[in-house]
Structures are given as structure tokens and as C-alpha cells.
Amino acid sequence: MALSDTQIMTDARSPRELAANKRRPKVLRRLRQHGLVIALALVFVFPLLVMLSTALKSPQDVFSSPPTLIPTEWTFNNFATAFDQIPVWRYLGNTMLVAGLSVLGTALSCPLVAYALSKVKWAGAKPLFIMVLATMMLPPQVTLIPLFLIWNGVGATNTYLPLVVPAFLGTPFFIFLIRQFLMNVPDDLIEAARLDGASEFRTYATIVLPIARPAIVTAAVFQFVWAWTDFLNPLIYLNDESTYTLSIGLYAFFGENDVAWGPLMAACTMFTIPALIIFLIGQKFFIGGISAGAIK
Amino acid sequence: MSMLTRRRPEARAQTRAGAPKRPRTRRRSFWIGVAFASPFIIGFLGLFAYPILASGYYSFTDFNLFQSPDWVGLDNYEQMANDDVFWKSLANTLVLAVMGVPLTIAIALGGAHLLNTPIKGQPLYRAFIYLPSIIPVVVGGYLWRWLLNTQYGFVNYFLSWFGITGPSWLQEPDWTKPAIVLVVLWTVGGTMIIYLAALKDVPHELYEAASIDGAGPWRRFLNVSWPTVSPVTLFQVIVCLIAYLQIFTEPYVLAQERLNNISSGPDQSMLTYAMYLYQNAFVYLKMGYASAMAWVLFIVTLIVTLVVLASSKRWVHYGSQ
Numbered sequence: 001m002a003l004s005d006t007q008i009m010t011d012a013r014s015p016r017e018l019a020a021n022k023r024r025p026k027v028l029r030r031l032r033q034h035g036l037v038i039a040l041a042l043v044f045v046f047p048l049l050v051m052l053s054t055a056l057k058s059p060q061d062v063f064s065s066p067p068t069l070i071p072t073e074w075t076f077n078n079f080a081t082a083f084d085q086i087p088v089w090r091y092l093g094n095t096m097l098v099a100g101l102s103v104l105g106t107a108l109s110c111p112l113v114a115y116a117l118s119k120v121k122w123a124g125a126k127p128l129f130i131m132v133l134a135t136m137m138l139p140p141q142v143t144l145i146p147l148f149l150i151w152n153g154v155g156a157t158n159t160y161l162p163l164v165v166p167a168f169l170g171t172p173f174f175i176f177l178i179r180q181f182l183m184n185v186p187d188d189l190i191e192a193a194r195l196d197g198a199s200e201f202r203t204y205a206t207i208v209l210p211i212a213r214p215a216i217v218t219a220a221v222f223q224f225v226w227a228w229t230d231f232l233n234p235l236i237y238l239n240d241e242s243t244y245t246l247s248i249g250l251y252a253f254f255g256e257n258d259v260a261w262g263p264l265m266a267a268c269t270m271f272t273i274p275a276l277i278i279f280l281i282g283q284k285f286f287i288g289g290i291s292a293g294a295i296k
Numbered sequence: 297m298s299m300l301t302r303r304r305p306e307a308r309a310q311t312r313a314g315a316p317k318r319p320r321t322r323r324r325s326f327w328i329g330v331a332f333a334s335p336f337i338i339g340f341l342g343l344f345a346y347p348i349l350a351s352g353y354y355s356f357t358d359f360n361l362f363q364s365p366d367w368v369g370l371d372n373y374e375q376m377a378n379d380d381v382f383w384k385s386l387a388n389t390l391v392l393a394v395m396g397v398p399l400t401i402a403i404a405l406g407g408a409h410l411l412n413t414p415i416k417g418q419p420l421y422r423a424f425i426y427l428p429s430i431i432p433v434v435v436g437g438y439l440w441r442w443l444l445n446t447q448y449g450f451v452n453y454f455l456s457w458f459g460i461t462g463p464s465w466l467q468e469p470d471w472t473k474p475a476i477v478l479v480v481l482w483t484v485g486g487t488m489i490i491y492l493a494a495l496k497d498v499p500h501e502l503y504e505a506a507s508i509d510g511a512g513p514w515r516r517f518l519n520v521s522w523p524t525v526s527p528v529t530l531f532q533v534i535v536c537l538i539a540y541l542q543i544f545t546e547p548y549v550l551a552q553e554r555l556n557n558i559s560s561g562p563d564q565s566m567l568t569y570a571m572y573l574y575q576n577a578f579v580y581l582k583m584g585y586a587s588a589m590a591w592v593l594f595i596v597t598l599i600v601t602l603v604v605l606a607s608s609k610r611w612v613h614y615g616s617q
Contacts, residue, residue: 033413040407041424044485048427050450051439066453109335122329132336135344139542139597141573141590145354145583146347149361169339200328229432231545236578247434254552261442268435279430283423287489 051272054265055079062262078266082253085263088270090242091249095228096274098163098245102227103220105167106174111216113170114178115204119190129179136172148236158240163233167223174219181215182208214285221282228275246271354587361581372588382589384564385572386596388473392568393540396477400536401529404484408491409521422492426485437549440479441466466550469565476566479546487532494528495521523613530608534601541597544570569593 049069054062055078057071082088116122117129151162189211193203209216231247238244250271253264330337355372357365376382411422428436443449444465452462465475498521506516522529551559551566558579560567573593577586 033415036410037413037415037418037421040410041421044425044428044482046450047436047439047443047482048431050443051435054442063448065447066456067448067450109339112332112334113336116329116332120325120329120332122326124326124329124333128333128336131340135340138344138348139538139590139594141542141570142351142594143344143347144573144590145577145587146350147343148577149350149583150342150347152361166339166343168335169343170336172336175336200332204332225430229430229434231432231434231548232574247432250434250438259441261448264438265442268432268438271435272431275430275432276427279427287422287426 048272051265051268054261055269057262059262078262079270081260081263082267082270085260086249086252086267088267091244091246092270092274094160094243095245095247095271098160098230098234099224099227101160101164102167103224105164105169106171106223107216107220109168109170110174110219111178111209111212112204113175114182114212114215115208117175117179118182119185119187119208120200132172132175132179136176144236151237157237158243159237160243162237163227163230167227171219171223174223177219178212178215181212185211217282218285221278221285224278225275228278351587351590354584355591356588357584359582359584359587361583365584368584372585373592375585376588376592381564381567381572385567385569388565388567389541389543389569391473392476392543393537395473396480396540397533397536399477399481400484400487401532403481404487404491404532405525405529407484407488408495409517411488411492412495422489426489429483429486431483433545434549436479436482437546440475440482441550444475444478467562469561469563472550472561472565476543476547476550479550480540480543487536490528490532491525494525498524526612527614530604530612533604537600537604538597541593541600542570543568544574547571548574 050067053069053071056074056076058073058075058077061068061071061073113128113132117125117132147162151157156162185208190203190207193207194200198206229247230245234245234248238248241249246267250264250267253260253267354365356367356369358368358371359365407425411418411425415421431439443451446452446462446464446467451465455462463471465471502520502524503516506520511519547561547566547568548571551561553559558575560571569589570593573586573589576582576589
């Protein structure tokens, strides 16, 4: 376990520890701390550097043994090949459409339901909350086959309906997340608006929605990344190549006998960048959201 | 919108004439509640309630998608008991969980502990560690296949620095499971950040008190940090277990050999329960059998979760005092 005297000592400064710290030079201690943290971060980031470097390597470099991180010759050919082998723009567009509509659905539906669960005083709130929790626990495999049969029955395979419509009907996890957030908002604020004669929807739209924005953005960013990276649902519902999202479109790089690693890594890079951008924009909400959703 | 505003005064006038005040507002707020919750109510009925009932029914039928379901009673469940591949996939999945869950907890908590120091640039390191969690799983799978390549990959190359000849990760049945776990562990950042948040809540006085009592770093970890974060650990163990029991994409991508080819690795060592369920449903079109498998998975998940919850009385401490 990565546990050393120094780490705990910086947390807890008892006189005895302060004395102990003096024995070891401060610079050395800080260097070791930084070293460990940097090493940890590097382990997680290194594979992504390999992805990028492989994407920018010439074929000879890609298959060099031992492997190298820095290409001897930088090239964008793999990207060009990737564009030749699969319709990258179309797949990116398809994926963007699915992710965008899913985010829209989540942002429209989940706060509504969360509001009904937290701020509307009605008899259904408790049973409904139990239903939300129960659906969160259910393995998706249980509903997988009937859902496929429903969508197949209405002729919606090879469309994005099966991937997008559920978001408009509220995702239990996000309803839960926003509900937890709204529970901390004082009732007085909403009560005041109601007393002023605002309709319930108006109260919701003008008071509650703006307050809940951090939770809604968290849910939206999560939903984007989930939809963007989803594999199983596109695999099940999309059979026509023109409808493919990138998750299943990358298949094409698997030949009969070999894998085109350079172009595959180039396509993977292009697939990763949009999720990365969303992550960087929403980072503050995103990382805060994971811990808030899990603990509080 | 105009419809709504026009109807409101009427509704108000109607109720004002009749019933006393409280029931009126209560009834009104009931329908308001229903209206706001309606997306989920529709979703619950259509995407959960009906499918659950249907899946329960299909599990007792022979159903190949083209003909209507044929009631066969417990046949599917009996068949499962005699299906070697079923047992293999279940065993593979349990092995993955047994390997993966403790490692996830240990690495996440260890890493969180390491990050829980006043260090410059901490948000940046935190973001780096979380980064793999937002990478498409498919990308992660392909990337790690490349990293684990015996000839051109970095993993065995790094091992060779220490004089270790790395295994053929994806070709030897004994090494495919560690490979899957490795790929999943790469996304441990989310768990680590939850632990980090929990560790930040540990009161400093507890460490001080422990130090004054003469506790060394390891004792302080065991007697202060570990019990304080134990409710979070319980949550993590359950979430992580459930995720492993349902694991699909990582082994699917790591095992894949060719275009449009369902592979399960050497000696079917990468065939997980969810993969076999998927094969039965969408490759062999045995919808009834797959539904029965889904229910068994549900029951296994429930039992495992309840066992963990029951054991938690021994090791989870609520309230830091």
C-alpha cells in the first residue's frame, strides 16, 4: 500500500510529528510526494500518449520492437487512411446526434421528475422514489431482450430511437442525482413563488431550474460521455453501416488476419477528442458530481 | 401555453365553490406531481415494468424471434444446469470479480491516500487519473490490446526492464483474466475520486489523537482512515461487484479476432456471463434461454449483494466517533 509516514504527517500535525519531520529535510519529503503522485498520474495517462504516438507514426515505426514513444518520422497518413477505410465524418456525426439528443432528453426530463420527487407535496413522491431506486438496481440484461423485441416490433431497429427515447423518459441515476441536490434547496424559496401566484410550471422553470443548474450540468456531461462511449446498445440496434456510431464503426479496422493499428489508433484519437473536450469543459461539475452522487 | 392560462381560473372557481380548502390543494398537488413525474412514469411502465414481466414470461418459453413464444416450463433453467458453457461463463465472471474487486478497492484507496496531501497542482493530477474513465471503452480495449501485444507492446517491454519475460496476455488462457482486470483497473479513477472526497472528511483530530497514543502510520491507517471510509467502501464494493457481474465490453473487445466474429478468447477464457447471454440472444436467437439467464444473473446479483451487506455489520462503522 502506498502509505508513508510523510503523507499522514502532513495531514496531522501533532507536536511529536512536527519534531519527527524536522529530522528529514523538507525538500526531500516534498520531492518524494510529488514523485509518487506524478508517477501515479503518468501510469494513467501513458496509454493515451501511446495512442497518440501510434496514430502519428509511420508504418515502420508502429511495428518497432522494442516500442518507442516518439515517432522517428511524424506523419498524418494514418488519419488519411482511417478516413479512407471508414466514413469517419458520418460516424462522428451519428455519434454526436445520439449523444446530443440523449443530453437534450436528460436535461428536459430528469429535473422534472426530480422536482416531483422533492418539492411537490404529493402522496406519490415516496412510492415513486422507491421505484427510481429499484430500477437503478436492476441489471440491464433483464430488460434487454423485451426492449429489443419492442423496438424491433415497431420497426425501430437501425434508427436512433432505441438509443435516444429512454433519455427523454428519465434516467433513474440522474433523477436520483438531481433529486438529492434539490432536497438541499430550502422550500421557502419555492413556497414564496407559489404564494405570489406563479403556476407550478412557472415556479419550476424560473426558480428551480436555475438553482439546479449544477446538478443538471453534471447529469448532462455524464449522459454525453455515456452515450458517446456506449457500445452494447449500438451493437444491438444498429445493423446498417450507414447508421453506425464510432463505437461499432471501429470494427472495420479488423481485417481477416491482421489489425491496422496505425489507422485504428488514429480513429481512436478522433473518437476520444470530443469526449475529452466535454470533460475539460465540464470537469469542475463532473468530478464534483461523482463524489457528491456517491456519498451525499 | 394560452390553453393552460385560460383553464386555470376556471379550475380554481370550480373547486372554490365545492370542497373545503385542504383536500382541494392536496388533490391538485397530486395531479401536479403526476404531471411532473409523467416522463418517468411512462418510462417505468414501458422500459421497466412491462419488459420485466415479459422477460419473466420469455424465460419459460422457447422463443427464436421469428415464431411466437412456446411455453416450455422450466426447460430453459434445466438446460442451463447442464450447459457446460453456461457454467464456464459464470465461473469466468466470478473469477474476474474475485480478482478485480479487491484490487479496485486497494488501488483506489491507496491512490486516494496518496492524492490526499497538500500538493501543488493536485486538481491536474486528479484530472489525469480520472481521464481514462471518459475514454470510450472500445478505444480503451483496442489500446490495451496494442499495449499488451507481446512483440510491439509497452507492457512486456517495461517488464523486460526488470528481467521479466511477460506472458502472451491474450493468447494464454491463464493470462486473459488478469488482462481484462488490468484494462478495467485503468478506469479506477472514478472510485479513487470518491475515496478522495471521503478522506478529506476525516477529521484531523482523529489522526492527532492516534499519534499521541503512539500509533504509527500503518496503525493510523487501520484505526482511523479505514473505519472512517468504511461506509464508502461498502458502497464501492457493491457497485464494483455489480459492474463485474455484468462485464461485457472489455472482454468482448479484447477477445475479438475478426470483423463480425464473436470470439471468446483462448479456451473460452474470456467468455463472461453477459457475453454468453448476448450470444444466446442475438447470435443464436435463443431469446427464451437468454431471458432465463438474465433472471439467474439478477438472482446471483441479489444474493451476492445481500451477502456483502450482511457481512458489512462486521467491518462497516457508521459515525466517526
